[in-house]
Amino acid sequence: MPIRARRTRLLWRTLLAAALAALIATLMSPGAAQGAAPAPRTPGQAPRTQAPRTPGESKPVYSYEDAIRESVWVDTAIDGDADGRTDRVAVDIVRPRELDRTGRRIPVIMDASPYYACCGRGNESQKKTYDADGNPVQFPLYYDNYFVPRGYGYVAVDLAGTNRSDGCVDVGGRSDVQSAKAVVDWLNGRARGYTSRTGNDRTKATWTNGATAMIGKSYDGTVAQGVAATGARGLKTIVPIGAISSWYDYYFAKGAPLYGSGPDGLSNAVESPEARARCGAVQQRLVDGAPRSGDWTGLWSERNHVPDADKVRASVFAVHGMQDLNVRTKHFGQWWDALAENGVDRKVWLSQAGHVDPFDLRRGDWVRTLHRWFDHELLGYDNGIGREPMADIERSPDHWTTDRVWPPRGTRTVGLHPAEGTSPGVGTLGLRPGKGTETFTDDRRLSETDWAGRIDTSTPAKAGFVSKPLGRDLRLSGPATVTVTATPTTRTAHLSAVLVDVGPDTIRDYSAAGEGITTLPERTCWGPSTAGDSACFKETRAKTAAVDYTIFSRGWADLGNWADAGHGRPLTPGKPHTITLDLAASDHVVPKGHRLALIVAGTDKNLIEPPADTPTLTLDLARTSAKLPLVGGAGAFATTAPVTPGESRLDGVAPPRRINPRPGGSTS
Structure with missing residues (x-):
């Protein structure tokens, strides 16, 4: 999936060689390289399809401790809980203060999840925390610690019906997808944001250029795929990890039931207590629309992203465990094939583990690769990642090989x-x-x-x-x-x-506890920490x-x-x-x-x-x-x-x- 650099006409190369050399030197300096991004845009204007390609790498030159931490509630434009008011989803944001002062607009990395309050994220089940005024303190995982100092904004979205959001959980349905898509729209000036859950004070995302990446494991990655399948403008790339491509195929295999309950059981597990009290009708629709007979219904059609792969504008960096018995690799396989048929730029890592994040499999290589991927897709750096092999495959524990394309030719x-x-x-x-x-x-x-x-x-x-x-x-x-x-x-x-x-x-x-990894007491750090948000995570080794x-x-x-x-x-x-x-x-x-x-x-x-x-x-x-x-x-x-x-x-x-x-x- 090579992405060719934009060519400059020979005449301009001759006339502007000195100017370009000076520009490149500026871009390669720590401050400029860190913050370089596509040109600013006004709210409502779609980012350019292809950002200018420049060499370099974003550097950790901005303060994480002094970063702006704030919460916004974005209107989803749907009334899932039927209370007569459109639902608002909570959006917790952390971004460099220095760039806010200069007015430079930055790209965003987003993880939209139902798990921030009920269950936690990552190998250590981290949850969001807040100070006495309700401002975000801890953002689970390492994305904020690592990428905010490099000039990115990080956004953690509570799906409708979870944590601090309005609405109801509909497990992969319209409300789930719209919870995250509305935030992409708000970042691009197309949706309304408010400073509180119920107030009328509007706020705009004037600090971002709208270029957005979505990342997440399992349910989170599933939502990323769902948003990409809407063709959302401004969504530049997604990184789904162990994600579901069709919710029917999560609960059934051609009629054979895979679990003892349907999506209503999952909804009960992740909904906030307030949502549970008001969302009985949505719960009943989940029961009625997902009969244990295994028959296909309209509920499953709404939750099948594979047919909409032709709408995907974003590039896709997919990750899956080949022994994942929770979200089985059928999900990856049918999604990957549909993307290929529609010419979507894509990359893949396939491990020998079960339902495990690559951060806990191949940590150093993963963070370096993800960093280069985001620099390329969101900042426009021509760092060569688009010309590298498409696939990394784990052949035996901790031994990986690559393929130029996947499946390989022949x-x-x-x-x-x-x-x-x-x-x-x-x-x-x-x-x-x-x-x-x-x-x-x-x-x-x-x-x-x-x-x-x-x-x-x-x-x-x-x-x-x-x-x-x-x-x-x-x-x-x-x-x-x-x-x-x-x-x-x-x-x-x-x-x-x-x-x-x-x-x-x-x-x-893969069938033991940990699904192929053993968690160790030692920690390694991936960015700066604060008193309430550590960048240090327990190491693992292959089990x-x-x-x-x-x-x-x-x-x-x-x-x-x-x-x-x-x-x-x-x-x-x-x-x-x-x-x-x-x-x-x-x-x-x-x-x-x-x-x-x-x-x-x-x-x-x-x-x-x-x-x-x-x-x-x-x-x-x-x-x-x-x-x-x-x-x-x-x-x-x-x-x-x-x-x-x-x-x-x-x-x-x-x-x-x-x-x-x-x-x-x-x-x-």
């Missing part, structure tokens, strides 16, 4: 086929279509680790298909699908499909596990959705039904000598809920196949001589813990 969708083996439930996987059948009975007590741990053993609860040992490394990069033709014995049935790398390795222990297999992609479905992905129906016992399961996007290398396995089974304990019945399902192998994204295409799937299956001692990682149903989990 990736092809290849069909692999299961076939009968020498014993029931232990089949083969290869390029040629299979034949015969395999039968298993849903056992809701077992999980994917139970199945994978006995991949070479005939067991009644799964059908496993394993390749011969690979003759060379095999890289899978992107999303996959598994099409299953199954005949059930009951009127309801749920299905799971997982891809497994069978062979020894050391991985991040690893020695394993004999690695599950690297998974997907689920309700077989009752075989005819309509958005609407389930009772099955006909004894009749075959065909359905395609979407497996989460991943990037995994199965090493030479390891084996690639596909497992098809029923309920994946702790990850989907069981059906009403306990079905036995018979797979028609001739009509069952996997379509996998192989780098190098079919020719990359090279195997050696087969090995004799035997009893396995596979232990794998610890069984998945019950996933916390709110985006953010234990490490929100």
Whole structure:
């Protein structure tokens, strides 16, 4: 995604060489480089699509201790709580005082969240704090400490219905998105701001040039994607970390329910006590619009950002854990593909961890990269980041590789086929279509680790298909699908499909507490601190596990959705039904000598809920196949001589813990 510098005509280069040299020297000085930004604009005027590109790096030359800290309430122009008055959302701001005195207008970094009062942000669950007069004291996370001294404004927005904001939480709906978009509009002179929640004293954002970045993990990153999908003018870039692209896919997988409650449960967790008392009607709409049947409704259409990727004006720097079992990588994969189809400038980091912020995975590299990204996108610095590889991928704990584009060129969708083996439930996987059948009975007590741990053993609860040992490394990069033709014995049935790398390795222990990290007592500091807002955060290290297999992609479905992905129906016992399961996007290398396995089974304990019945399902192998994204295409799937299956001692990682149903989990 290279972004070419604006070229100056040869004549002007000749005539103005001396002047340009002097200008560059000025821009590179600490004070000017720190504050350089697109030319000032009047409120209501949209920032330029492309800022002038200048060399340099913003420097920490402004006082964090003396920074202006203030609160503004922005009118969202909607009345979510139906009290006859449009809702106002609380916006806490910190910005350099020195630049306010000079009149230089600056860009803004924003994190809009529902978690600032209820649950906290980051690995240490930091919450906002205020002084006796209600002025903001602590801004969670490091964005304020690090970027305000470098000439940025930082804005932390309470979504409607949370903390100090009016309105109601609607979990990804119009009110959530408008809570943040209204603030982008206010920063660009298009919305009204007030000095209090109920008063009439207006205030304008005369201190900013309107260029805005949104960043945040989980729910926060989801809101950033939602605002970007409105095409909001002035939103220059977003950095969604472990974000949801479709709220239906957070709660369901093609009809199969993933949690014990719907969005109403999350709303209850984050709403302020005042909002809870006045928002009963909104809560009921969340219940009515999200039936546990898993049927697609209008509520889910409103909360699906993927179809609106064609409206995105902002660049996107996406981050996701490939073992995130809270916000699964299907969210990243479908969003990424839609952005690519619409030519959106983008960059990605994919880690081996679960629902973890890159600040707690690869801290130094992350902060340096984020700094350069914001300098490029918001200040217009030509620092080369747009010409660097698009993707950073964690291959093993703390070992990262890069790709010029992602998925890499040469990736092809290849069909692999299961076939009968020498014993029931232990089949083969290869390029040629299979034949015969395999039968298993849903056992809701077992999980994917139970199945994978006995991949070479005939067991009644799964059908496993394993390749011969690979003759060379095999890289899978992107999303996959598994099409299953199954005949059930009951009127309801749920299905799971997982891809497994069978062979020894050391991985991040994503299913343990911390989801791949261990928090240490030592702290490192990322900017200046004040008495009420420390820039020092606990260090982490990779939590690893020695394993004999690695599950690297998974997907689920309700077989009752075989005819309509958005609407389930009772099955006909004894009749075959065909359905395609979407497996989460991943990037995994199965090493030479390891084996690639596909497992098809029923309920994946702790990850989907069981059906009403306990079905036995018979797979028609001739009509069952996997379509996998192989780098190098079919020719990359090279195997050696087969090995004799035997009893396995596979232990794998610890069984998945019950996933916390709110985006953010234990490490929100």
